Amino acid sequence: xxxxxxxxxxxxxxxxxxxxxxxxxxxxxxxxxxxxxxxxxxxxxxxxxxxxxxxxxxxxxxxxxxxxxxxxxxxxxxxxxxxxxxxxxxxxxxxxxxxxxxxxxxxxxxxx
Amino acid sequence: xxxxxxxxxxxxxxxxxxxxxxxxxxxxxxxxxxxxxxxxxxxxxxxxxxxxxxxxxxxxxxxxxxxxxxxxxxxxxxxxxxxxxxxxxxxxxxxxxxxxxxxxxxxxxxxxxx
Numbered sequence: 001x002x003x004x005x006x007x008x009x010x011x012x013x014x015x016x017x018x019x020x021x022x023x024x025x026x027x028x029x030x031x032x033x034x035x036x037x038x039x040x041x042x043x044x045x046x047x048x049x050x051x052x053x054x055x056x057x058x059x060x061x062x063x064x065x066x067x068x069x070x071x072x073x074x075x076x077x078x079x080x081x082x083x084x085x086x087x088x089x090x091x092x093x094x095x096x097x098x099x100x101x102x103x104x105x106x107x108x109x110x111x112x
Numbered sequence: 113x114x115x116x117x118x119x120x121x122x123x124x125x126x127x128x129x130x131x132x133x134x135x136x137x138x139x140x141x142x143x144x145x146x147x148x149x150x151x152x153x154x155x156x157x158x159x160x161x162x163x164x165x166x167x168x169x170x171x172x173x174x175x176x177x178x179x180x181x182x183x184x185x186x187x188x189x190x191x192x193x194x195x196x197x198x199x200x201x202x203x204x205x206x207x208x209x210x211x212x213x214x215x216x217x218x219x220x221x222x223x224x225x226x
Contacts, residue, residue, distance in 0.1 A: 033214075035216075040121065040218055040219070041218060042116075042118075042202060042216040042217050042218045042219050043156075043202065043204075043214075043216040044216070045213055045214070045215075048213065058213065090156065092156075098144060098206065100146070100158055100161055101158075101214060102158075103148075103155050103156040103157070104155065105154075105155050106155075
């Protein structure tokens with residue numbers, strides 16, 4: 001069953017802690033993305049990766065970090081430097097950077 | 113910077129009414145255009161896309177969209193909505209100069225009354 005998985009579905013963390021969100025795809029896609037979704041603001045791009053071992057900052061990268069050591073995995077770390085981390089985080093992938101993006105189910109992060 | 117604007121934040125319709133959701137973008141070059149839908153509690157999924165060719169694009173579930181280059185628009189339409197169309201709809205645009213980055217509109221929440 002091909003697709004994108006994100007874990008966990010819900011995540012709670014205390015202020016000042018780093019937390020890592022998982023994203024895995026078995027679609028054999030080269031490109032992967034992380035978005036943040038806030039009510040009334042649509043989706044905003046945090047980081048994207050066109051190919052393994054390469055990634056670029058999106059529009060709101062401050063306070064976040066990523067790695068792309070394997071084609072199928074693109075974890076996102078929300079650091080303590082992110083001022084407003086409570087949000088819904090969506091991971092996506094596409095066969096090429098210009099192509100249709102497929103989305104995972106999302107992780108809702110709440111900072112207490 | 114490139115931007116995408118969706119004019120309606122919340123639309124409320126009765127079943128069988130016609131739907132048109134507006135989408136305008138700011139980039140003047142070659143673009144790829146998308147409409148995504150997010151049903152309550154479900155993944156964001158693609159409704160339809162335009163890359164080139166016929167500017168009237170048909171998607172899933174009876175949706176269609178028309179690309180009007182002169183108006184920088186890609187409005188979504190459906191002749192007769194159903195209660196099951198209740199969802200949030202996002203317009204998105206990308207182009208080669210942006211490295212393929214998708215720029216999303218703010219989203220339009222559609223509520224269909226049975």
